[in-house]
Amino acid sequence: MxxxxxxxxxxxxxxxxxxxxxxxxxxxxxxxxxxxxxxxxxxxxxxxxxxxxxxxxxxxxxxxxxxxxxxxxxxxxxxxxxxxxxxxRLQSSDLIREGMARLVERSGETVLFAVADGDGETLTYVDVVESRNSVRFSVSVGDRRPLYCTSGGRVLLAAQPEAAVADYLKRLKPTRLTGQTEIDKKDLAAIVATARDTGFAQTVDQAADGVTGTAAVIRDASDEAIGALIVAAPSGRLEDRLDELAAMVREEAATISRSLGYRIQI
The missing domain is CATH 1.10.10.10 (Winged helix-like DNA-binding domain superfamily/Winged helix DNA-binding domain)
Incomplete structure (x- = not known):
């Protein structure tokens, strides 16, 4: 005993x-x-x-x-x-949306939930809770974006095995969407690796001028990355809040994941 x-x-x-x-x-x-x-x-x-x-x-x-x-x-x-x-009885979508609403209250900015598309090249925004700010980031449910230049896309890539990321980058033909868009594949590989280590990704003016995104993945009970939780806002308003937002997004993504049954393995 x-x-x-x-x-x-x-x-x-x-x-x-x-x-x-x-x-x-x-x-x-x-x-x-x-x-x-x-x-x-x-x-x-x-x-x-x-x-x-x-x-x-x-x-x-x-x-x-x-x-x-x-x-x-x-x-x-x-x-x-x-x-x-x-x-x-309590659907996963309800739990995710509750977490999104909490994050809007904490951050004061628009919060998105995105899932990877079957083509392996893009993500789709499937839910949005908008900020109350008169000047805010706005996107429509159903809009699609490339993985390589969005914060949500980068964390979704980081959740994949390294071999899958290498295959993605091999077939990728990146284009500049803004003057800041990263298109060097070696640099993109390093960015995804960093996102895997830190648990979040952050982009500034990568997919659109004047837009900053911060994202972390949400996982379910099977340890699958089911989507990306994203805070998006005008870049000028976030210059001094990048670290704060990274912590918020990681914390809320972890809270939502736990509510969906995800357990960190010992």
Whole structure:
């Protein structure tokens, strides 16, 4: 049996609630049971605190002790089934649009959701929540743009295997849409690689003069990149906000992805 301290009682603080959730997430993501030491390391919390929480979860049937380690219990699987049913009732498009609305409120700018087209060359804007600013970026649902010169296109490329990106660049015949459009294929490859590392892409005056875009991918429960979340606005208004917007877009894309069942693998 795992070493569970009988003198430690889990507190009801928000921190304890967060730790409980993280324990369940860690056990859900792990292909094998986890020891108390493993969970302590993952949560970056003392073993005594984690042990107390595990005892409470075990009492409720959410975890089970086995061979000095812990795994999910029947209560967790019942909760998972209930959550899956709830997710089916709440359509993915609703969850994405809710996140888009939150991002509009945070950023004050227009937010778009785009998906990659079947041709492998373009993306299509499938939803838009417009800024309330009188001067704002405006685009119609159904409009298409090239992948190589848009922030959304670049993060969608970054979500693909490197071999697929290399194949795309090999057949690409880029054209200048503005004086700033990057058309050098080696530079584009480096830009996509950077987007893969950072989790976002940012373009300034690349697809259209005076337009800045910042994007991150949204993933679903199967780890598929289902589309790009994009903030777009007049470039002149964003000169001092590029880092801020990058953080916002990454955070909201992660929040939406989690609501769709995406889990980061340990």
């Amino acid at each position: 795992p070493n569970v301290s009988t003198g430690d009682r889990p507190s009801q603080s928000p921190q304890s609630v967060t730790r409980v959730i993280r324990i369940l997430e860690a056990l859900c993501d792990s292909p094998s049971p986890l020891s108390l030491a493993d969970l302590s390391r993952i949560l970056e919390s003392p073993k005594s605190s984690v042990a107390a929480l595990l005892r409470g979860l075990a009492d409720a049937g959410f975890v089970t002790a086995t061979d000095a380690s812990w795994r999910l219990g029947p209560g967790a699987y019942g909760l998972g089934s209930a959550l899956a049913a709830a997710r089916r």
